[in-house]
Amino acid sequence: MALYRVENISFAYQEEWVLRNVDLEIEEGDFVGILGPNGSGKSTLLKVMSGLLQPQEGRVSLENREIHRIPPGERARQIGVVPQETYLDFPFMLEEVVAMGRYPHLGWWGTLRYRDMEYVEEALATTGLLELRNRTIHQLSGGERQRGIIARALAQNPRVLLLDEPVSNLDIKYQQGIFELLLQLNRREGLTIILVSHDLNLASQYCKNLILLDRGRLKALGPAEEVLTSENIKQVYQVEVEVEKWSPLGKPRINLRPPDLEEGGQKGIIPRRIHVVGGGGSSWRLLKRLRSAGHELSLGAVNEGDTDSEGARELNIKCVREIPFHHISDEKLNQTLEMMVEADLVVIAEVPFGRGNIGNLRMALAALQKGKKVFVLDGENIANRDFTGGDAVKLWEEMKKHGARTVTPRELEQILKEGEEDGQKEKN
Ligand code: ADP
Numbered sequence: 001m002a003l004y005r006v007e008n009i010s011f012a013y014q015e016e017w018v019l020r021n022v023d024l025e026i027e028e029g030d031f032v033g034i035l036g037p038n039g040s041g042k043s044t045l046l047k048v049m050s051g052l053l054q055p056q057e058g059r060v061s062l063e064n065r066e067i068h069r070i071p072p073g074e075r076a077r078q079i080g081v082v083p084q085e086t087y088l089d090f091p092f093m094l095e096e097v098v099a100m101g102r103y104p105h106l107g108w109w110g111t112l113r114y115r116d117m118e119y120v121e122e123a124l125a126t127t128g129l130l131e132l133r134n135r136t137i138h139q140l141s142g143g144e145r146q147r148g149i150i151a152r153a154l155a156q157n158p159r160v161l162l163l164d165e166p167v168s169n170l171d172i173k174y175q176q177g178i179f180e181l182l183l184q185l186n187r188r189e190g191l192t193i194i195l196v197s198h199d200l201n202l203a204s205q206y207c208k209n210l211i212l213l214d215r216g217r218l219k220a221l222g223p224a225e226e227v228l229t230s231e232n233i234k235q236v237y238q239v240e241v242e243v244e245k246w247s248p249l250g251k252p253r254i255n256l257r258p259p260d261l262e263e264g265g266q267k268g269i270i271p272r273r274i275h276v277v278g279g280g281g282s283s284w285r286l287l288k289r290l291r292s293a294g295h296e297l298s299l300g301a302v303n304e305g306d307t308d309s310e311g312a313r314e315l316n317i318k319c320v321r322e323i324p325f326h327h328i329s330d331e332k333l334n335q336t337l338e339m340m341v342e343a344d345l346v347v348i349a350e351v352p353f354g355r356g357n358i359g360n361l362r363m364a365l366a367a368l369q370k371g372k373k374v375f376v377l378d379g380e381n382i383a384n385r386d387f388t389g390g391d392a393v394k395l396w397e398e399m400k401k402h403g404a405r406t407v408t409p410r411e412l413e414q415i416l417k418e419g420e421e422d423g424q425k426e427k428n
Pocket of ligand 1: 013014018036037038039040041042043044045
């Protein structure tokens with residue numbers, strides 16, 4: 001039996017329907033992301049599911065009990081809610097804020113007992129906040145505060161956690177931290193999690209199932225690979241995207257196609273497909289410059305978690321990623337070579353080469369042998385970055401014989417502007 005049943009609900013704040021005929025079920029132990037453009041009704045759906053708003057049509061039930069018929073205290077023991085914004089003007093201590101989560105459980109006298117404090121303790125421990133318990137809520141960073149609000153909901157010991165954009169104001173590291181925490185709660189404690197998210201890729205990576213709303217109607221429901229198709233996204237968000245099906249996490253990744261690409265990029269620049277070999281932050285600025293000039297980019301192979309890998313993620317650049325701290329495998333090298341061959345040209349950033357990533361140079365040589373143009377930034381000084389005992393230098397010498405060129409970043413820019421990729425102006 002489904003835990004949650006949303007049966008054909010319609011909801012309006014005033015005259016206009018904000019949700020229309022939404023019908024879905026959520027199983028216990030699921031981790032669901034609610035997606036959709038601004039104003040599509042995501043927050044409203046979450047509020048209807050929490051019992052805060054009552055739909056004009058249809059019904060919502062939790063384990064076959066209509067949510068409005070469950071007394072508020074009991075409802076709060078079942079459902080923990082993390083709202084979009086929490087206003088806490090009074091400088092409560094973190095521990096006091098988390099203890100507020102116990103209120104629905106307190107007896108007649110409203111005093112916290114030993115057992116309540118155990119839940120508070122556990123919620124603080126789970127969210128990694130034990131050491132900060134005596135700080136006031138205003139002495140916490142955005143990420144710690146958000147974890148505190150989640151801890152308050154966990155102290156309720158609920159079966160379901162509903163969260164409205166839990167990471168919207170956090171930087172990328174805290175975003176990942178919160179999603180990892182939720183994933184653990186879902187996997188280890190079996191907590192059912194339903195959250196509203198703005199970020200398609202985070203939701204794709206972490207959620208088991210997704211709900212896509214389109215102007216108050218249910219557009220799609222199911223696992224990410226069924227919901228996040230380029231057609232669905234185009235229809236709902238009105239943007240062109242590429243869906244990368246083979247991201248290293250096995251979940252689809254959405255890459256926005258910059259509109260200037262379709263219009264031919266910046267003035268005087270012919271947009272090209274460029275494959276970049278980077279790593280360790282060596283290509284981050286290069287990627288940004290090439291992207292803003294309107295080129296279509298790919299990167300790799302790099303290790304997951306590497307600065308350039310993260311940079312590519314932020315810029316929605318296709319990337320071949322190996323698992324952290326592993327040598328780049330033959331499989332990933334083959335994918336890299338495929339990308340190089342598909343590109344118009346290959347650029348190798350000032351990457352230090354070691355045993356783990358030297359394969360990228362072998363792939364660049366193979367691409368040259370297939371007739372691809374390869375440019376190496378500061379190629380002549382590759383010896384300073386060669387930590388393989390000389391293999392990188394040898395490969396570079398071999399690459400030169402096949403037409404690879406050393407360039408400065410300025411020269412590269414000039415070459416891309418003038419279409420002078422092989423040292424001679426292209427004849428039109
Ligand atoms: P989302 O979370 O997808 O951005 P919301 O559920 O917040 O969407 O809002 C859906 C629609 O309902 C929007 O058009 C919004 O302006 C409207 N709306 C939201 N809250 C209220 C409210 N309290 N009163 C009136 N209209 C509201």
